[in-house]
Amino acid sequence: MHTQDPSGRAQGPLYVRVAGTFETQIQNRSLKPGDKLPSVRELSRRLGISTATVVAAYGRLERHGAIVPRPKSGYYVAARCPRAPEPRTETRPRPPTRVAIGDIVLEIQKTARDRHMIPFGEAVITPELLPAARLNRSVRMAAAAFPQHATTYEAPAGNPRLRRQIARLAYRLSCTFAPEDVIVTNGAIEALNLAVRAVASPGDVVGVESPVCYEILQALESFGLKALEITSRPRLGPDPVELERAFRKHKIKCFLMSGSCQNPLGTILPDATKAGIVALAKQLRLPIIEDDSFGDVAFSPQRPRPLKSFDKTGGVLYCASYSHIVAPGFHLGWVHAGRFRARVEALKGITTATTPSLPQIALSEFLESGAYERHLRKLNDVLFQSTRTLGAAVAQHFPKGTRTTVPDGGFFLWVQLPRRLSGLKLYQAALEEGIAIVPGMIFSAHKHFRDCVRLSCGWRWSDQAEGAVKKLGQLAERLLHSKG
Amino acid sequence: MHTQDPSGRAQGPLYVRVAGTFETQIQNRSLKPGDKLPSVRELSRRLGISTATVVAAYGRLERHGAIVPRPKSGYYVAARCPRAPEPRTETRPRPPTRVAIGDIVLEIQKTARDRHMIPFGEAVITPELLPAARLNRSVRMAAAAFPQHATTYEAPAGNPRLRRQIARLAYRLSCTFAPEDVIVTNGAIEALNLAVRAVASPGDVVGVESPVCYEILQALESFGLKALEITSRPRLGPDPVELERAFRKHKIKCFLMSGSCQNPLGTILPDATKAGIVALAKQLRLPIIEDDSFGDVAFSPQRPRPLKSFDKTGGVLYCASYSHIVAPGFHLGWVHAGRFRARVEALKGITTATTPSLPQIALSEFLESGAYERHLRKLNDVLFQSTRTLGAAVAQHFPKGTRTTVPDGGFFLWVQLPRRLSGLKLYQAALEEGIAIVPGMIFSAHKHFRDCVRLSCGWRWSDQAEGAVKKLGQLAERLLHSKG
Secondary structure, eight states: OOOBOTTSOBOSOHHHHHHHHHHHHHHTTSSOTTOBOOOHHHHHHHHTOOHHHHHHHHHHHHHTTSEEEETTTEEEEOOOOOOOOOOOOOOOOOOOEEOOOHHHHHHHHHHHHOTTSEESSSOOOOGGGSOHHHHHHHHHHHHHHOTTGGGSOOOTTOOHHHHHHHHHGGGGGTOOOOGGGEEEESHHHHHHHHHHHHHOOTTOEEEEEESOOHHHHHHHHHTTOEEEEEEEETTTEEOHHHHHHHHHHSOEEEEEEOSSSOTTTOOOOOHHHHHHHHHHHHHTTOOEEEEOTTTTSBSSSSOOOOGGGGOSSSOEEEEEESTTTTOTTTOOEEEEOGGGHHHHHHHHHHHTSOOOHHHHHHHHHHHHTTHHHHHHHHHHHHHHHHHHHHHHHHHHHSOTTOEEOOOSBSSEEEEEOGGGOOHHHHHHHHHHTTEEOEEGGGGOTTOOOTTEEEEEOOSOOOHHHHHHHHHHHHHHHHHHHHHO | OOOBOTTSOBOSOHHHHHHHHHHHHHHTTSSOTTOBOOOHHHHHHHHTOOHHHHHHHHHHHHHTTSEEEETTTEEEEOOOOOOOOOOOOOOOOOOOEEOOOHHHHHHHHHHHHOTTSEESSSOOOOGGGSOHHHHHHHHHHHHHHOTTGGGSOOOTTOOHHHHHHHHHGGGGGTOOOOGGGEEEESHHHHHHHHHHHHHOOTTOEEEEEESOOHHHHHHHHHTTOEEEEEEEETTTEEOHHHHHHHHHHSOEEEEEEOSSSOTTTOOOOOHHHHHHHHHHHHHTTOOEEEEOTTTTSBSSSSOOOOGGGGOSSSOEEEEEESTTTTOTTTOOEEEEOGGGHHHHHHHHHHHTOOOOHHHHHHHHHHHHTTHHHHHHHHHHHHHHHHHHHHHHHHHHHSOTTOEEOOOSBSSEEEEEOGGGOOHHHHHHHHHHTTEEOEEGGGGOTTOOOTTEEEEEOOSOOOHHHHHHHHHHHHHHHHHHHHHO
């Protein structure tokens, strides 16, 4: 039984690691629904750990819905939730294209942000799941410790204390780097913008996954860049053969991708795939821009390794964020730009000069205290639960033939509707019912994925959510019907 | 005697307005050095105000170095400080050019930011002149009033309360606009970047003043834009004839300029000139991007009107900041983009999504309290004093033939060295002596102004500063000598 990550370091408290091992076994089918787990006493003896730890591990698995207790008998692997088959993402390869999705995305974003809608739209975690009081304490401590915070320009590359904390936490990423490698940004979005501008100029081609989150397509559009889309498959990511063919055939300036908890597919690529992509890019001297915005909200027992951890030549521009996951109001991200550091730092200076000071000092305090890791453990339990429940609800309520991902992390479900039903039509019908979702077509510059929608669930599952999924299913049925 | 601003509204406490009237008369030579001012009792009777108010007004004028008391005689207009003649900025018109000043600017910025140098380089106000304690109080109040600030995404266009405050204070600008017109940014630099991108695409030509601050040239360079430089003269700004010829001859996408306290010349354009430029631009349907970063630190009794106040058709994209002047650590700016609002708002969403929340709420509180206006009154007294003293020191210590501006506001002095002495060489020699200055050549894409330097003085004058100016003068003498 392995409770260590690939880099050989144990992570998280023991009970979480024990639970994680079982989760992995359930995911890879070494344990099947109905299988009996060892008794508490037996497992305690076998692993040489306390019974309290085993009880805590089983409790966690039970909360995740992975196992169920049967009175006077023990714990069993849960009957699998109803689950739809996987969506198909394969599309005929297409030449690079200018991106032009701007106007419709703005419209859809507006809907997604509307606080009166049932929020399956926006990729945002509800404030109720975030540690407001603890962050406020960090703010108070920061303001007291640095009373000059408001009247001094922060260093352009970021507050030194925060850069040090980010470098310290690099062990979680199986990376080692220095504080000077970190450039603090206004969220991951600024990090990605700077990274793209560092390697590509207007008219150039940038390789992206397909589907890819629309924020990235918007950025490419705003800089007059072209997108070359490379099919990304649920659980597997980009096909290595297609990737290599595309890299060799087209003159692309970089490949922009997520190795972990990709938005919208929720995929965590196997380490071997990540290593292979980094090796290929290195061989072709092609920079990779890695968007790791959601890598910290993985359902795996260990924090997945980013592509960056396989990069030995500074070819990966790694972008991450504390904004989505813990403190949207601080809006802090960062980039480790590898051999493009000087260029990215200069661009940061030119476009926003510096990042506000107080949120950076407060986040430093928060990270130093260990509160971030504690927050993640709680948060990921809830997101796992919500995402799985959402998947089950869609499988139950949507028309026959609907396909969904089973995300490895994040809080998105990618749903493929049956019989080429239009995601945009479902989006419009849902709008009328006060439910926000996002149509699939805006996840592609070619407007592929017209029969898809993305559903987000960065919040605790509720009866209202269940009712909304049921309503969405009815709307889809009705649209299918009217289609004849 | 007029104590009202052009829009007919009285501004500031009465004693400041009384003092301001005399300042204007001294500036426009209605009062000359040696002229006697009315006695306290006489002025009190003439204006129907208390003697205390007159004493306060005269005290202010004395602190400004504008008048001097003679015992048992009264107050007299001060003998003028030694003052060098004005620099020449006229250059032969040149065609638009791609901007390429990046690398040398980065080097110079690094020097300018070095805390160990005597700081005539960076365009920054020293923290000692900024209200750290009051701002910290605003932070505490903001955090207490909105404990969810850290865990909620701020609205992309900015915090509603801050936008309301900025709209409320528009009366100071002789403008009227709605909170929805305001888009909050990460400092004026982001505002300017967004404004430029809203109206111009890579390869396009943007009109700029010459000299122009290098941050703007850097932004143009980073977006692959060309610059058309139009001579800007101390006290007068761009020549209307040259301006019209340039606007008509070249296909430019916008004209980017400062109407008030221009960096580096410190010019406040006469209202008629501002109105004329706005009218011309309107006629040619040419957008104007107005950089009003330093308009609040004017030495005139009234806050100067921006070009925006003459704009009735939404053609002016107005960019301003609370960063330079009061809270660098908050790093907040804003843009009123006129008819380009939707485009600028979309670009803001794409490049940095939102601006951190807590600094915005804290700044709202600060503005509501009236503390900003109180801060400005104190600050401007000091900056006026420092800038005038710097001018006198340069006139005294620099080689014969040196020319300097007499800024209307801001905290910069533009210095033209005699006999084509290289500003870059003086910069390098000063560096060796631990003194940071900025060479003139980086204020032009054509590298005009090779015989100029900019000296900043956003701090209280000191013996050390006096010594440094003397040292700079000696270095300049030595360079002139070695030149033969």
